[in-house]
Amino acid sequence: MTAQPLPEAPSGALEVRHDGPVAWVVLDRPDRRNALSPAMWAALPELLRGLDADPQVRVIGLRGAGGVFSAGADIAEVFECLGEPGTGLPRGGLLTEAEAALAGVHKPTVAALEGYCMGGAWMLAGACDLRIGTTSLRIGLTPARIGIVFPASGVEALVRLVGPGTASYLLLTGDTVPAADAERWGMLTRVVDDAGFETALAEVVTGLAQRSQLSMQAHKHLLRLAPEAAPGTLGADEVSEALFRQVLDGPDARIGQQAFLAKKAPRFAWAGEGFWAARSGAAGAGKEHRASIIRGRWPRRAPRS
Numbered sequence: 001m002t003a004q005p006l007p008e009a010p011s012g013a014l015e016v017r018h019d020g021p022v023a024w025v026v027l028d029r030p031d032r033r034n035a036l037s038p039a040m041w042a043a044l045p046e047l048l049r050g051l052d053a054d055p056q057v058r059v060i061g062l063r064g065a066g067g068v069f070s071a072g073a074d075i076a077e078v079f080e081c082l083g084e085p086g087t088g089l090p091r092g093g094l095l096t097e098a099e100a101a102l103a104g105v106h107k108p109t110v111a112a113l114e115g116y117c118m119g120g121a122w123m124l125a126g127a128c129d130l131r132i133g134t135t136s137l138r139i140g141l142t143p144a145r146i147g148i149v150f151p152a153s154g155v156e157a158l159v160r161l162v163g164p165g166t167a168s169y170l171l172l173t174g175d176t177v178p179a180a181d182a183e184r185w186g187m188l189t190r191v192v193d194d195a196g197f198e199t200a201l202a203e204v205v206t207g208l209a210q211r212s213q214l215s216m217q218a219h220k221h222l223l224r225l226a227p228e229a230a231p232g233t234l235g236a237d238e239v240s241e242a243l244f245r246q247v248l249d250g251p252d253a254r255i256g257q258q259a260f261l262a263k264k265a266p267r268f269a270w271a272g273e274g275f276w277a278a279r280s281g282a283a284g285a286g287k288e289h290r291a292s293i294i295r296g297r298w299p300r301r302a303p304r305s
Contacts, residue, residue, distance in 0.1 A: 012037045012074075014047060015065075021058035021209040023051050024112075026065055033071035033116060034064040038080045041073070041094035044124075045101035052105045055271045058209045060105060062124060063112035069137075072119025075146065081120070082151065092151030095120045099153055102127040103224075106217045106276055108208045112201050113137050113188070118176075123154040126161060129220065130189045132204060133179045134197045139187060140176035160227065162186050212252045214270040218243040239279060246270065 012029030025047065027034040051057050064070050073081045073095060082090035092099075102109060102124055111125040113133040118140045125131050141158070143150045150158075150171055158167045166185045170177070183191045192200040208216070221243060226234055235244065247253045251269040259266035 012040045014040055014043055016047070016051070018057075019205075021056065022061060022205045023054070023057045023059070024061040024063055025051070026063055027070050027121075028065040030066035030068070032074060033068050034066070034121075035071040035074040036081075036120070037074050038077055038094055041081055041098050044098040048101045048105055052107055053273050053277070055273050057107065058213060059108050059110065059205050061110045061112060061205055062102070062128060064115070068115030069111070069113045069117045069125070070121035071116060072121040072142075078148065082148070090149060090151075092153050095123055095151050096153040099123040099127045099151075099157070103157075106220065106272060107213065108211075108216050108220070110201075110205055110208070112197075113139075114194070114197060116140070116176075118142060120151070120154070123151065123157070126154070126157050126187070130204065130208075131187065132190050132192060132197075132201055133182065133188045134194045135179055135191055136194050137179040137182070137188075137191075138176045139179070139182050140174065141170045142174045142176075144172060144174040210265070210268075212256060212266075212268040212270065213272050214243070214246055214250055214252045214268070217272050218246075242275070242279070246275065 012027075012032070012035070015026040015028050017024040017026055025044075027036060027040070029035060029037070029040070048060070051060050079090070081095055082093045084091045084093050084096075108130070109128040111128040111131045113125055113131055114137055115134075116138050117125055117133075119142050122139060122141055141150060155167070155171065158170070162170075162185045169175070179188060179191045182188045190200070190204075218240075221239060222235060225237065225240070235241075255268055256266045
């Protein structure tokens with residue numbers, strides 16, 4: 001595994017560790033249980049877009065350093081993280097931008113969850129396709145314990161994932177829940193014994209790296225559209241039709257067919273970067289970057305003595 005350190009933020013850093021076709025984004029601030037500073041939140045979208053466009057990367061993973069996923073947004077700087085551009089209202093700000101960037105990644109994404117996953121860190125985990133947790137993991141959505149409001153985008157995503165009843169329990173009580181409950185409610189894809197966590201995690205990401213990128217990325221696109229699609233219309237949009245066309249015109253279906261008939265493991269070739277680049281257009285043009293927060297609306301914390 002090779003590590004690619006990124007420029008350090010004043011408090012905390014992100015690091016990309018490459019393990020063959022798997023790129024792990026590591027939240028590295030162990031002295032604060034990997035709580036994310038504003039600079040760390042702000043750096044995530046561009047970092048994720050770069051990995052998504054890298055043809056050498058087939059799977060993107062997210063994890064924390066030192067056996068802990070993350071304590072969420074740094075409470076000492078939480079006001080600077082949540083404010084949205086233009087109004088300064090605490091609707092999500094940098095957290096929502098990072099969540100949206102992760103949810104918008106075309107390649108498969110995996111959250112490796114151990115120790116604690118608290119507050120805003122859950123927004124990152126919830127935006128991943130798969131969430132693998134240890135039996136000792138604890139998850140807590142704790143804004144009610146400190147008098148703030150969970151980002152609106154995070155509430156919306158949570159309700160889609162677990163339903164309004166469980167979302168109400170998590171947000172109103174602020175309780176920290178064990179992995180077994182989180183798995184039962186649909187927050188976790190799989191729970192693994194702590195001792196076997198790294199082995200199980202490697203099996204998951206290695207398996208994903210061997211699958212067809214065309215199949216996985218097309219399924220991700222359809223899954224995003226499915227909740228809002230009218231009956232019988234899913235897959236009729238322009239991008240879906242282009243992806244279905246790739247089954248006929250691209251290499252993967254033939255590679256898979258021939259490998260199946262020959263009883264060999266397929267080595268898929270479709271990468272997808274050119275496909276999405278041709279359709280990106282000006283999707284992000286004109287959007288004000290979330291880092292431009294109106295901080296003057298926020299109360300400033302007292303200086304440390």
